[in-house]
Each structure stands twice: as structure tokens, then as C-alpha cells.
Amino acid sequence: ELKVEQNPLFLSMQEGKNYTIYCNYSTTSDRLYWYRQDPGKSLESLFVLLSNGAVKQEGRLMASLDTKARLSTLHITAAVHDLSATYFCAVDNPMDSNYQLIWGAGTKLIIKP
Amino acid sequence: GAGVSQSPRYKVTKRGQDVALRCDPISGHVSLYWYRQALGQGPEFLTYFNYEAQQDKSGLPNDRFSAERPEGSISTLTIQRTEQRDSAMYRCASSLSPGETQYFGPGTRLLVL
Numbered sequence: 001e002l003k004v005e006q007n008p009l010f011l012s013m014q015e016g017k018n019y020t021i022y023c024n025y026s027t028t029s030d031r032l033y034w035y036r037q038d039p040g041k042s043l044e045s046l047f048v049l050l051s052n053g054a055v056k057q058e059g060r061l062m063a064s065l066d067t068k069a070r071l072s073t074l075h076i077t078a079a080v081h082d083l084s085a086t087y088f089c090a091v092d093n094p095m096d097s098n099y100q101l102i103w104g105a106g107t108k109l110i111i112k113p
Numbered sequence: 114g115a116g117v118s119q120s121p122r123y124k125v126t127k128r129g130q131d132v133a134l135r136c137d138p139i140s141g142h143v144s145l146y147w148y149r150q151a152l153g154q155g156p157e158f159l160t161y162f163n164y165e166a167q168q169d170k171s172g173l174p175n176d177r178f179s180a181e182r183p184e185g186s187i188s189t190l191t192i193q194r195t196e197q198r199d200s201a202m203y204r205c206a207s208s209l210s211p212g213e214t215q216y217f218g219p220g221t222r223l224l225v226l
Contacts, residue, residue: 035217042220043156099212101156
């Protein structure tokens, strides 16, 4: 059974600091996604990572993928309050030709001024 | 065109009533997904369509739940004889083709009294 684990599940940090959210998955997968969800809002796609060593950056967020370690990281640089949200990673289920995504539990990130 | 839309945004119903939740995907998107999301958790897969064909309904909790997408565009998720445990946020997502990034709608908050 494919499992996706995120850690930490909750993170409170100060503005200006750097931090990393981790996403581990239990079997090989073709794609890994990062989504953001603001309280009471929908899920917004941030990144899709397709291959080993893939790195994508958008503003203060950078995502990377190590398929050998089955690990993705979401790195936050010089955090600002606007990045406060819950961040989810999700992977394709390789046993499922219907591209069903398996989701992590989410990391709730609070950035204090 | 516009993003994924869902209606109603909020639905309060009495136990035992039937409800129909509507999803209007992004124009031209082949794939459509239904999820259920509990507070503080990641989305839980319910069912998936390519065009009008329901490809996977393995996530539907029981036979009170059904979904259709008769013309390959708008989809309806129907819950018959609602129970209190059905209360949740129901989200729809669409993607241009299978396996591509999924774009989520705002969700329908269902409350069964």
C-alpha cells in the first residue's frame, strides 16, 4: 500500500527564517505534487516534480525530488507571513492506471511577524 | 476559461434526504475527480472520470454514493439517504488529461443534521 508521510505536521516559525518540510512516500511513483491550502479555501497547485533530481522554485518556495530516497522537500527561504497555510504533498499511485493521488496529511505552517 | 466551479457552496440537509452536488470543470479538461476532505486532513479520493466514462469508483464509501458525467463536462455527485457521517467538504478537481496537474474547485460544505 502506498503511503505518504509529511513532517512536521505543524510548524510555527518567525518571519525571515528558513525551514524545510519533508514528504516521504513508500513506493516508487511517477509524479509528486505540492499543493497549498489557505484556511477555508481550496487547494492551489504549487509544483509538480517528474524526475529524480527535479528542482522547482517559485518565489521563496523551492521543491526538490529524490526518487531513490522517495523523498521530496519543500524549502522556505526567509519566510513571510503570507506563506502561512497548510501544505500538502501527493503522489501518483503507480499501481493505479487511473492516476489516483495519494495524499499526505498536510503540514500546517504558521509564520509569525 | 474560469477555474473549476462547484455548487452549492454550502448545503444543509436533514438525515435521510438525498443531495446532489455539482461540479463544472475547466473547459476542455478531460479528467474529473471527486474528493472528500475532512477538517485538518488531506483529500480522500472518491471517484474519477475521463470524458463521460467513470474510470474508478473505488473510493465511494458505499452504494448510497454515485456520480455521473453524462456529457463529459459537468459532473454530479449524488448522496442518497444522507447520514450525519456524510458531513464533510466535497471537492472536485479537473485536469487537462489523465495524470496532469489537478485543479481544485472551492468545494461544497455538506452538513447533515
